[in-house]
Amino acid sequence: MNVHVELCVIPIGTGLSLSHYIAACQQELEDAGLKVHLHAFGTNVEGEWDQVFAAVRRCHETLHDMGAVRLFTTLKVGTRTDRPQSLADKVDSVKDLRG
Numbered sequence: 001m002n003v004h005v006e007l008c009v010i011p012i013g014t015g016l017s018l019s020h021y022i023a024a025c026q027q028e029l030e031d032a033g034l035k036v037h038l039h040a041f042g043t044n045v046e047g048e049w050d051q052v053f054a055a056v057r058r059c060h061e062t063l064h065d066m067g068a069v070r071l072f073t074t075l076k077v078g079t080r081t082d083r084p085q086s087l088a089d090k091v092d093s094v095k096d097l098r099g
Helices: 018-031 049-065 087-098
Strands: 001-012 034-039 042-048 068-080
Touching: 001 018, 001 049, 018 034, 018 042, 018 049, 042 049, 049 068
Parallel strands: none
Antiparallel strands: 001 042, 001 068, 034 042
16 A cells, blocks of 8 residues: 655754754665655655555664664654555645646
């Protein structure tokens, strides 16, 4: 099943700068062959269910291996079965209405 997720992983107690943790998680998602789009408050991910959730797990494992003892993650998940739809399709449908 194809799935779209919005992922935000926040290491707790690791200092003020989190960018190297975010970059490591982003690399895990890309290495999994998923479609990813980093934005200011998280990452949109598109792919098959098992691959997406395996990559989310690897993000956690990687950040823990980097020394982050605690992680707080938010995950929004969307699926549909009536037709195929990409994340770009969703954005384009709004843009089309705005002209």
